[in-house]
Amino acid sequence: MVNASQRLPSNGRLSGKIYRLLTVLVNKSRGETKNRLSCPLIHFENVGLRYGMGPEILRDLTFDIPKKSFQFLTGPSGAGKTSLLRLLFMSLQPTRGLIRMFGRDISEIPRPELPLLRRRVGIVFQDFRLLDHLTTYENVALPLRVRGKEESSYKTDVIELLKWVGLGERINVLPPVLSGGEKQRAAIARALMDRPEVLLADEPTGNVDPPMARRLLNLFLELNRLGTAVVIATHDLALMEQVEARRMILSGGHLDIYD
Numbered sequence: 001m002v003n004a005s006q007r008l009p010s011n012g013r014l015s016g017k018i019y020r021l022l023t024v025l026v027n028k029s030r031g032e033t034k035n036r037l038s039c040p041l042i043h044f045e046n047v048g049l050r051y052g053m054g055p056e057i058l059r060d061l062t063f064d065i066p067k068k069s070f071q072f073l074t075g076p077s078g079a080g081k082t083s084l085l086r087l088l089f090m091s092l093q094p095t096r097g098l099i100r101m102f103g104r105d106i107s108e109i110p111r112p113e114l115p116l117l118r119r120r121v122g123i124v125f126q127d128f129r130l131l132d133h134l135t136t137y138e139n140v141a142l143p144l145r146v147r148g149k150e151e152s153s154y155k156t157d158v159i160e161l162l163k164w165v166g167l168g169e170r171i172n173v174l175p176p177v178l179s180g181g182e183k184q185r186a187a188i189a190r191a192l193m194d195r196p197e198v199l200l201a202d203e204p205t206g207n208v209d210p211p212m213a214r215r216l217l218n219l220f221l222e223l224n225r226l227g228t229a230v231v232i233a234t235h236d237l238a239l240m241e242q243v244e245a246r247r248m249i250l251s252g253g254h255l256d257i258y259d
C-alpha cells in the first residue's frame, strides 16, 4: 500500500519521456489558470438527483473535491457512480442543491459557457465514446484539433502517450477493431491530452489485465502528483488496495467519505 502522493514502485514505472510529457501537459494547464486556483475546485451542497419522475438516486450529497486530491468513488452497481461523475462533468444538472465548479455556481452559468468550463475537466467514460470514423491517433488528438492547435505542436506527444499505454501498434486503426481494453486506453489518453485540472475516470481498469491496471493507476497517480485532482469510479477492490487514498462510497443514494 502506498500513499497517493507517492509513485508506485512497479513495472509500470513511468519512463522519462512520458514523465516529461505529463509535466508539460500539467504545467501548461497550471500556467493558464494560475489566477483562478485560489478557490476550491468543486463543491457540492445538499445535492439531489432523480431521472424524470423516478426515485431520487442521489440524496443530500455534500462534499468537496479539493485541489490536487486523489479519490476513489465506489459502491455497488446502480448506486449512482456514473450519475455522480456526470454531475461533476456538468453534463447533467442536479434536481436540487448547489454545485460550485471552480468557484462558480453552475446553475448560473449560461449554457454557451459550459463547454469552456468542461474543458478543464477530463473524463474517461465507462463506454469510451470514441468516434468510430476516426483513427486511434485522431480520436486522442481531437480535443487539441478542436481547439485549433497546429498538428506539429502535439503530434509527438500524442504518439508518445499512445505508445506508453501500449497502443503503439494501433495508432492508425479505427475503434471498431480495437479490443475493449485498447479502447479504454485510447479513451484515457484522449482525456489526458485535454490537460484537465480534474480527471474523472469511470471504471478505467474494467477491461484490462492486472499489470495494465497497475500501469494505468501509475499514470493517474503521476498526473495527480503533478497537481491534477483525480476521481476514479471503480468496483475494483484490488486496485483500491494498492493506494491509500480517500474513498467516497455511494450506497442507497447517500455518500460516505473515508479520508
Ligand SMILES: Nc1ncnc2c1ncn2[C@@H]1O[C@H](COP(=O)(O)OP(=O)(O)OP(=O)(O)O)[C@@H](O)[C@H]1O
Pocket: 051, 054, 057, 075, 076, 077, 078, 079, 080, 081, 082, 083, 084, 126
Ligand atoms: N439516463 C437514465 N435514465 C433513467 N435512469 C437512469 C439513467 N441513468 C442511470 N439511471 C438509473 O440511475 C441509477 C444509478 O445508475 P448509475 O449508472 O449512475 O450507477 P453506477 O453506480 O454507475 O452503476 P454501475 O456500477 O453498474 O456502472 C440506476 O438505478 C440506473 O438505472
Ligand SMILES: [Mg+2]
Pocket: 081, 082, 083, 126, 202
Ligand atoms: Mg457506472
